[in-house]
Amino acid sequence: MTEQPLIGEAVAIAAEPRLAGARIGVVTFPGTLDDRDAARAVRLAGATPVALWHADTTLADVDAVVIPGGFSYGDYLRAGAIARFAPLMSKIIDAANSEARLPVLGICNGFQILTESHLLPGSMIKNDHLKFLCRDQVLRVENTATAWTGDYTAGQEITVPLKNQDGQYIADEKTLDALEAENRVVFRYVGWNPNGSRRDIAGITNEAGNVVGLMPHPEHAIEAGFGPENGSGTEGLGFFTSVLNKIVGDNK
Amino acid sequence: MPRIVVDVMPKPEILDPQGKAIVGALPRLGFTAFSGVRQGKRFELTVDGEVTEEILAQARNAAETLLSNPVIEDVVNVEVVEA
Numbered sequence: 001m002t003e004q005p006l007i008g009e010a011v012a013i014a015a016e017p018r019l020a021g022a023r024i025g026v027v028t029f030p031g032t033l034d035d036r037d038a039a040r041a042v043r044l045a046g047a048t049p050v051a052l053w054h055a056d057t058t059l060a061d062v063d064a065v066v067i068p069g070g071f072s073y074g075d076y077l078r079a080g081a082i083a084r085f086a087p088l089m090s091k092i093i094d095a096a097n098s099e100a101r102l103p104v105l106g107i108c109n110g111f112q113i114l115t116e117s118h119l120l121p122g123s124m125i126k127n128d129h130l131k132f133l134c135r136d137q138v139l140r141v142e143n144t145a146t147a148w149t150g151d152y153t154a155g156q157e158i159t160v161p162l163k164n165q166d167g168q169y170i171a172d173e174k175t176l177d178a179l180e181a182e183n184r185v186v187f188r189y190v191g192w193n194p195n196g197s198r199r200d201i202a203g204i205t206n207e208a209g210n211v212v213g214l215m216p217h218p219e220h221a222i223e224a225g226f227g228p229e230n231g232s233g234t235e236g237l238g239f240f241t242s243v244l245n246k247i248v249g250d251n252k
Numbered sequence: 253m254p255r256i257v258v259d260v261m262p263k264p265e266i267l268d269p270q271g272k273a274i275v276g277a278l279p280r281l282g283f284t285a286f287s288g289v290r291q292g293k294r295f296e297l298t299v300d301g302e303v304t305e306e307i308l309a310q311a312r313n314a315a316e317t318l319l320s321n322p323v324i325e326d327v328v329n330v331e332v333v334e335a
Contacts, residue, residue: 077318077319078321081318081321085318115323116321121323122323123321123323123324125262125266125269125324126269126270127269128267128269130269130270130272130273168269170266170323170324171323172265172323
């Protein structure tokens with residue numbers, strides 16, 4: 001009997017040779033949890049992950065950046081509040097707002113850091129039911145024009161894990177109306193709203209579509225057998241292939 | 253040494269889930285007089301020496317930029333407390 005490895009080799013399943021040169025930075029703050037999974041997702045999508053440390057002062061020529069989930073600085077003060085002032089974050093903010101429009105994806109705590117950085121509007125407060133929640137979550141993709149969602153189809157439903165305590169997205173009514181009018185709600189919760197987020201919002205984008213933040217975790221749904229049991233279990237991989245196709249397309 | 257006290261509260265229009273949990277717990281201990289609780293934060297900034305207008309302005313600036321998030325919170329008080 002051949003022995004099955006518990007965790008398979010990280011072999012790119014979506015790989016195309018033209019994507020392999022793309023470099024995706026994955027940021028680690030003190031207290032980040034999901035940086036290894038995010039790096040693995042980048043590799044499985046066919047690109048090269050580049051580890052970035054919060055105290056770094058350069059972006060190491062990456063083509064895009066993922067700010068993963070976790071509890072940066074222990075969530076002290078407010079989730080993401082202290083990470084926002086890390087040296088690397090000012091580089092990311094400048095690059096995201098520059099002509100080049102560096103693609104940036106913030107997942108969970110990364111989303112909280114992006115709102116604290118004012119790259120995305122609104123904020124997150126404690127879940128309305130006050131509990132930490134971990135479940136497989138169905139999302140509807142509402143906007144496929146962003147740097148991170150081009151490989152999905154509009155209205156597509158995907159299942160990825162959700163795990164957080166401060167996941168309730170809030171903003172004032174004027175901001176929410178503007179987000180809707182400009183088609184900047186990228187993901188909505190389908191079925192039960194797991195945290196009381198306004199208008200079932202799970203993820204949003206900036207005006208240019210290069211910065212996307214969401215509470216659920218696409219990087220945990222990239223390998224069959226290790227992701228959600230309903231659906232293919234790999235429905236998060238599209239985030240990473242989307243940005244690679246965007247990078248390669250822009251460089252043609 | 254003097255301290256500058258900064259008080260931050262969740263905005264009135266924002267539901268405060270923690271306050272809601274506390275108001276639910278109070279009657280279980282027999283404290284039945286309270287119909288609402290809102291939970292905020294108090295910061296104490298210690299100053300070596302005298303609190304000048306310039307230092308107080310710095311504290312107000314820090315309160316608006318780091319100590320609070322204006323999307324969800326208001327700075328409700330900044331005051332000097334002598335030790």
